[in-house]
Amino acid sequence: MELRIAELNLFPVKGCRGIAVGEAALAATGLQVDGIGDREWVVVDAQGAFLSQREYPKMALIETRLTPASLLLKAPGMLLLDVPLDSEGDVVEVQVWDDRVSAVTQGEIADAWLSEYLGVPARLRRFDYERTRLAAHRYTGAVDAPFKFADAFPLLVTTTSSLAALNERLRRQGHGAATMSRFRPNIVLDGPPAFEEDYFKLLRIGPIAIRPVKPCARCSVPGVDPVTGEHSPVVTDALAAMRATPDGVMFGVNAIVVEGAGGTLRAGDAVEVQLRF
Numbered sequence: 001m002e003l004r005i006a007e008l009n010l011f012p013v014k015g016c017r018g019i020a021v022g023e024a025a026l027a028a029t030g031l032q033v034d035g036i037g038d039r040e041w042v043v044v045d046a047q048g049a050f051l052s053q054r055e056y057p058k059m060a061l062i063e064t065r066l067t068p069a070s071l072l073l074k075a076p077g078m079l080l081l082d083v084p085l086d087s088e089g090d091v092v093e094v095q096v097w098d099d100r101v102s103a104v105t106q107g108e109i110a111d112a113w114l115s116e117y118l119g120v121p122a123r124l125r126r127f128d129y130e131r132t133r134l135a136a137h138r139y140t141g142a143v144d145a146p147f148k149f150a151d152a153f154p155l156l157v158t159t160t161s162s163l164a165a166l167n168e169r170l171r172r173q174g175h176g177a178a179t180m181s182r183f184r185p186n187i188v189l190d191g192p193p194a195f196e197e198d199y200f201k202l203l204r205i206g207p208i209a210i211r212p213v214k215p216c217a218r219c220s221v222p223g224v225d226p227v228t229g230e231h232s233p234v235v236t237d238a239l240a241a242m243r244a245t246p247d248g249v250m251f252g253v254n255a256i257v258v259e260g261a262g263g264t265l266r267a268g269d270a271v272e273v274q275l276r277f
Helices: 057-061 108-118 160-172 234-243
Strands: 002-010 019-021 023-027 030-033 041-045 063-066 070-074 081-084 091-096 099-105 122-127 155-159 187-190 200-205 208-218 248-259 264-266 270-275
Touching: 002 023, 002 030, 002 264, 019 030, 019 063, 041 091, 057 108, 081 108, 108 122, 155 160, 155 208, 160 187, 160 234, 160 248, 200 248, 234 248
Parallel strands: 155 187
Antiparallel strands: 002 019, 002 187, 002 270, 023 030, 023 264, 041 122, 063 070, 070 081, 091 099, 099 122, 155 248, 200 208, 200 270, 208 248
């Protein structure tokens, strides 16, 4: 089966809006643009536990942008925040699910900005490049798959046909269409039948090989409207009616890089797919 890359998305800050890009480098840790990786920053509370749209849906309205010198954050009612890429801070630990992860403080101005916008004490932290966080070997086998502040894996892959199937159900129920941004994927593929990604064994893009390792169980985040920052169960209920399994409600697949780290992915690239049957 051959398909194509329809979208590439980088999420510099976990839980905030992503950036659609025409091309991106592929590191072992996931997509990179100008050396900045996916989920490179995280927002945490005063105790160091990560914050997400699950509890703070208005995080969906924090826009991210990268310049050669800065991470820029923009949100309704707030002045533009400029976080220098060369800022040096203290190394601290943050909590992402069950993992304690080393991170670097990003300054009091960034912390105050996030605290004011979210209405709770909040801190901005950047991944510590001197440390490595690995995906669980129970899924990756013998492959060491490093990643940053994503939930559990370097990449999330979805397909346009799967979203179309969900939107057809929403249409029949009298609801508007959901956008792919609700599902926060890094790579969106065009071409396969709906939910065929459940059976992907290997994706090849030239010298690059990406291996899906498990379907992605979805939480409440797809219920957050990325335009308004408001939560509604409409999308998650429709998805649950279609995709509930004993392990959760599935949409998309988590994946790791097994060959070709350092290569480049581009929207429109042909992708060769091997299936597990």
